[in-house]
Amino acid sequence: SQQGEEDPQALSIQEGENATMNCSYKTSINNLQWYRQNSGRGLVHLILIRSNEREKHSGRLRVTLDTSKKSSSLLITASRAADTASYFCVPHGQNFVFGPGTRLSVLP
Amino acid sequence: GAVVSQHPSRVICKSGTSVKIECRSLDFQATTMFWYRQFPKQSLMLMATSNEGSKATYEQGVEKDKFLINHASLTLSTLTVTSAHPEDSSFYICSAPGGRGEMGEQYFGPGTRLTVT
Numbered sequence: 001s002q003q004g005e006e007d008p009q010a011l012s013i014q015e016g017e018n019a020t021m022n023c024s025y026k027t028s029i030n031n032l033q034w035y036r037q038n039s040g041r042g043l044v045h046l047i048l049i050r051s052n053e054r055e056k057h058s059g060r061l062r063v064t065l066d067t068s069k070k071s072s073s074l075l076i077t078a079s080r081a082a083d084t085a086s087y088f089c090v091p092h093g094q095n096f097v098f099g100p101g102t103r104l105s106v107l108p
Numbered sequence: 109g110a111v112v113s114q115h116p117s118r119v120i121c122k123s124g125t126s127v128k129i130e131c132r133s134l135d136f137q138a139t140t141m142f143w144y145r146q147f148p149k150q151s152l153m154l155m156a157t158s159n160e161g162s163k164a165t166y167e168q169g170v171e172k173d174k175f176l177i178n179h180a181s182l183t184l185s186t187l188t189v190t191s192a193h194p195e196d197s198s199f200y201i202c203s204a205p206g207g208r209g210e211m212g213e214q215y216f217g218p219g220t221r222l223t224v225t
Contacts, residue, residue: 043216098152
């Protein structure tokens with residue numbers, strides 16, 4: 001199993017701005033998933049992108065995947081205060097292993 | 109979407125006692141469930157993989173005799189923290205895969221906050 005490494009570890013933006021988080025991993029994958037965790041809560045699945053996909057959209061979320069660079073990015077457009085949370089990327093593997101995450105703060 | 113529940117959501121116990129945490133898949137079957145531990149301001153740490161009908165697989169450094177896992181049915185896995193100590197105080201989260209074949213998305217429980225006094 002492998003974990004993703006999110007970057008930056010912390011990000012603070014104003015409401016309405018876009019937030020971009022990056023993820024790097026080390027070995028080949030079948031898919032990569034992004035999750036969100038609000039403080040003290042469980043995790044919520046945001047989006048899954050398969051290795052043969054380059055970009056995927058879901059509402060205000062846009063995920064890209066570059067398997068040649070072993071990297072992914074998550075873009076949240078028109079951010080809201082409710083988007084304040086920690087975001088994790090999980091490269092597909094036998095087990096789900098989490099990296100440090102990106103702590104996003106959206107200021108009103 | 110699929111739902112995973114955990115019970116209790118919060119528990120406070122005295123040092124030396126044992127605590128059982130339940131993880132249930134409410135509307136789907138899960139032959140595998142995962143248990144994580146999360147300390148404040150840190151990421152989730154995978155503790156073990158719970159397998160229905162067989163022994164759990166523990167991650168390196170996790171004491172299997174201290175953290176007993178039982179996957180009694182296709183919808184229930186339990187984690188028992190035995191002889192709990194203050195350093196076991198943490199946020200425990202379970203998850204179950206809900207996809208098919210290629211390990212689709214995971215469904216996470218809301219977590220159990222354990223405080224050992």
